[in-house]
């Protein structure tokens with residue numbers, strides 16, 4: 588993350604927990620309550636570091652009720668949305684429904700959607716646009732698999748996904764967008780891309796946004812890293828200048844561990 592002379596962050600850090608297909612609606616409420624209590628005890632400043640959770644769809648109404656009832660500062664979002672607004676699309680969820688549930692964000696093109704559900708760049712671009720249509724901020728996920736990493740074409744591959752995902756967006760939308768770099772080989776495997784790998788890709792994504800839009804957009808778009816993030820590696824990754832946040836999977840299911848990731852600043856090594 589980049590800080591200005593007064594110590595404030597240039598872009599507000601964004602720490603997000605993707606629960607994936609874990610936590611039914613009862614378990615989800617308990618997890619969120621424990622997270623909120625832990626952060627409250629630690630006097631977490633939500634104005635300084637934004638905290639988001641991405642529960643399964645079936646948990647969202649309960650999460651909304653808890654967030655509203657207890658006036659929590661945690662924001663939340665869906666793990667996917669339809670590229671369509673309504674109609675005969677069995678099993679799909681409209682961005683309008685997410686908006687109505689108070690979702691601030693929605694994941695688009697998570698690697699598990701790209702691989703297991705074969706979602707194409709074209710469909711993902713339509714989903715990004717659908718999210719904006721319904722005033723839900725998309726978190727566009729990009730990243731390479733192991734073979735591409737080993738072939739050394741990971742930057743080119745990931746930038747191609749980025750270009751396809753943001754095609755047709757306005758500069759204003761691109762500045763609001765969040766992009767998550769997730770090397771697929773580092774997801775849920777315990778393999779962590781090093782902070783320098785996260786920085787290499789985030790810098791490349793930012794440079795590409797400057798080409799596709801302009802420098803002002805590139806300076807505003809928040810870029811996340813995701814892949815086996817834990818409390819013990821979060822601070823080092825967040826210390827990289829172009830990394831503005833973390834998309835956390837497994838470790839977000841443990842409220843104490845996730846709260847420690849959110850509080851990465853307390854683990855920063857100072858000279």
Ligand SMILES: O=C[C@H](O)COP(=O)(O)O
Nearest residue numbers: 605774775814815836837
């Ligand atoms: O959405 C989160 C990423 O897929 C990372 O998952 P992970 O932290 O379990 O590796």
